[in-house]
Amino acid sequence: MAISSNCTKQSFPGNIFKLFFDENLVGEIVNFTNIYAQQKNRPGNVTVDEMYCFIGVLLFSGYTTVLRRHMYWQNCNDTQNKLILAAISRGRFQIIMSNLHCSDNTSLDKKDKYSKLRPLFKSLNKKNFDYAPVEENHSLDETMIPYYGRHSGKQFIQGKPVRWGYKFWVGTLRLGYIVYFDPYQGASTTIPDKYKHLGLGASVVLQYVNVLQKMPYQPFHICFDKFFTSLSLLKKLKLRNIKATGTIRENRIPQSPFSNAAVLKKKTRGTFEWSVADNEIDLCKRNDNSVVTLASNAGSVLLANKVKRFSQAEKKHVYRSASIDQGIQRKYGRCRP
Template sequence: MDDDFQPITTTSFYGRKIFSTLQEAADAIESHEDEADVIVLPPEPDVLTDQEEFDDDNIMESHIPNDVPGYIEVNFGNTDEWSDSDDEPLSIFVSKRPRAEERNPVWEKIEPVYVFSRDTENGANDRLEKVKESLRGYNPVQIFEKLFDDNVFQLMIEQSIIYSRQKNNHDFFATMEEMKIFIGILLLSGYHKLPQQRMYWSLDEDLGVKIVSGSISRNRFLEIKRYLHFADNDKINKNDKMFKLRPLMDILNKNFRQWGFFHKSLSVDEAMVKYFGHHSAKQFIRGKPVRFGFKDWMLCSSTGYCYAFDTYCGKNSEKKGQSLGLGADVVISLLEHLDNPADHIVYFDNFFTTLRLMNQLTAKGIRATGTIRENRQKNCNIQSSKMMDKEERGTYDYRFNCENNLLIVKWKDNSVCSMASNHDFIEPLNYVKRWSRAKKEITTVQQPLVFQNYNAGMGGVDLNDQATNTYRISIRGKKWWWCLFTHMVNVTMTNSWKLHQICASPEEKISLLDFTRYVARYYLRLNNKTRKTNRPCQVPGAVRYDNVGHFPEKIEKQLRCSVCHLRIRWRCKKCIVTLCVERECFEKYHT
């Protein structure tokens, strides 16, 4: 064989050899007793070319190319020799210390025994009585202003003036009365919807709203809306995506809790605020009634009164130092103002529930119950959902962890549902009615007590969201925070109505619509004067040009002609428009 095609053989400490042909490699493997690993290496880059290295007309057997494109590396299992090279890091020779195994909780099928007493204390009921006593006899406006108080209106005035100066308008000022009228118009738009906001000041009898046009001019309303602000743009907090609304959110959250927590059952859930613009905090949730918008975390009572809320701005904006997960951190954050945990029970769904959260709430002395996903039931030997789904409806299984005082219950209804609680029990069993497809009749199904209590205590956020969106403000704005601001106004109105339902006697209780109308009309009447206008009456063309029944009529007071603008005492009897008779204005107007 030619010298250029001699096999290359290289040997190292670990029995590595390199060959250029398969035959050489096979002979070496057969002559070696140890096992071998074969690796085909690519050719060297400096000899790799697209041009043939020999003459096509003079092909000799010795010049036949190799049967592999590069080289063949054979590694034999010779580990008797050890390399003394200093290039190897010492860390690879040190055996890693095994990680200490986490202590798995022990789950047993026993009756739960908690550190909490079975019944909560009466502190919530005592605070509820104080709320009734303090608000007894209050009308809807007075209750609304207990939550949307003068501090809110003053914030709107001060920050709006600052923003107008930043926009080089040094003539803008606003009063408390004008801001209340502004809020009144927004509330009115919730139950009196028109396609465009300017139509509230229209002179057409089928569009205009006299109480609106009589309270404030259209241009003044638009000017207030243009400069409305709640935070100083010169003091931007780059770490807070909601800095534009943070002062307003803080005031409202404080006002909502000014009497403390006066309900026993509390629930944590999310609410969506519809928004289709561009913002980094906008969320998309598939399958929800509101798919696009901002997500609000809310803490509400079982009746729908909101105690705390916050807008979700992304994982990066959450508080540092908490490692319980997004849902658990939200629950801990909303409950940080809960001053008497023994008086309340908190409910939440499987988005929030984890075993670590339940342990944390137990350590804080907070009773909690929540549905839990099966992949979060760590090492719990309870019957799997797949197996329980084969059982008949009403079947349940449970396990209790004595160390962490935690109960997990699975119950099959239409589907299998899991519940975790640090205070609730299974018995006495409740019985609910369900439709049986097999028997074609209504049957009775047993239900553990923890599920009955969860259904009674959960759902407060949904009740609040339902009432808030019933008469949602319809006037729209171009700023990204406008939908959140109007949502806060609606939530405040819902909370005010909930307070009125608590404090009013049965004869004085009114619906949410009547409550909203009461507040809106009160604000719009603060400056309700008959406004004079020089604009001509807008007569529909079908009436103006029908040539039927248009006769001049003399009036006592001189008014300006709608065509030549001279002062006259004549008008069209049908159109009610001032027109000259001598100067042919009457004819020009109707033709």
């Protein structure tokens, strides 16, 4: 079911928000919040309306920031916000903030670092799936949520725009709509037994495929990067009628037939070499901004499309073939026309 079937262009953002944070979900959060307050001998009388106001303040604070949260309620013209002041008092906001919970602390899964948020994640994933537009092309990658405090699930990834924070696996559509997400838990991540022999990256892809194949439309085409890609994964996806394309580490190609990257880098931009692995996986090594190797179970390397890019040499935008750009062809084994 797509969002477009439930909403029109005239829909208020609040109505769209409530498709995902409906009264059932917010009611559960209110229930767990009140349970935690009672466990701490505090008054547990938070209501659904107050919780919606609380979430609204959090969203509002994301684009209108002050040095300290309580400044929204100060009697100062430069910090006081009348919208927040009319919605919820500072005292009620602080009570909810100090007791906010999405699950019952007495029944947590100790093996799951995100067990306190797992009910919220499951609900949002279900809503994301239910309202996802039906499209063929999907992307699966990692994303970082900035966080600098202490938590056993926090990750550090050097070279990323956001180096410290929570790492999530995220499956999206072409325009960025999130269909599925799941937090990465580091060394304690549990890989399903049936995917262990394929490794972590492949298991993430296959778990996403399990979600996609519940949709009525098939087949799908998934794109991902070299962390996930392997020949065994592409073969397994092909057996499940899933198209897949991704960059691949060359050490994952047995007896790689390609030239050294340093040699290919000296060739004309667009030069590429291609091959077919096991008569079913197309491989291509191409000199673009850098030398990159790709693998696909979805089609031929020679089915080129024109793309627009800026040429530094010509100082203008040019249209060149996505697969062949004044390039050379080196054939290994059987090729596909």
